[in-house]
Amino acid sequence: MLDKKRIRLMAKMSAYEKKHAKEDLRISSYYKKDYASLNTLITVLWITVGYAILAGLYALCNLNTLLENLTITKLLLMIAIAVGIYLILVIIYCVFAGNFYKGKYNKAKQRMKKYYRDLARLGKMEMKEKK
Template sequence: MIDKRKVRLMTRAAIYEKRYGEEDIKITGYYQKDYSSLNTWITLIWVTAGFFLLAALMFLAGGESLIEGITVVKLLILAAIVLGLYLSLLIIYGIGAGSFYRKKHIRAKQRMKRYMRDLSRLEKMNLKKEIHRS
């Protein structure tokens, strides 16, 4: 006879493996702090690259009119504005990425725990069945 609880556990385990399994194994292979720090740094590197590419494009598009009436004071003010924008962008993205990746690690760990608990329940069910057979 088919055990409904066993079928449910097996179905839930199969769905988890298909949907989240591989990624969760990679994520939970790191400590939470290491995972969030690494991915935050990667995010900040990409934000830096994107910011400087955007700044270069804006300079190429309107740089001639900017350079015509430039003085040292205007250059310093422009540099301070650009630096301020860059730092504020880094802080916002750094905080957001750190929070996002911490939560992502926590969710992956919770799913992995539930999956392991289901597998241990299945194993206990199989052991009970084998004991009853012999």
């Protein structure tokens, strides 16, 4: 006999499996700190690549004006400013990326717990039906 609660539960679980299960399983295979640290490190690497490309393009576009009045003091000052901006950018992105990935991990874990809880409920429903 068909049970409405059981059908709704199965539909809800199926929707979860289609939408989130693969990614949540991958995320929950890590510890929270490891997942957040790994993805923050990846973010820092991409920020470094992007910053290097943008700084290189800026330097290439303004090469004439940069080289006209270039002295050692101005060169050191420009390098210090570029490194300072890079460090500030990396620190800001690290803080936000760490918080973002910790939140993403928590949401994935909550969805996985709910899924396993629903799976247990479905198993109990089947056991009751067999009796």
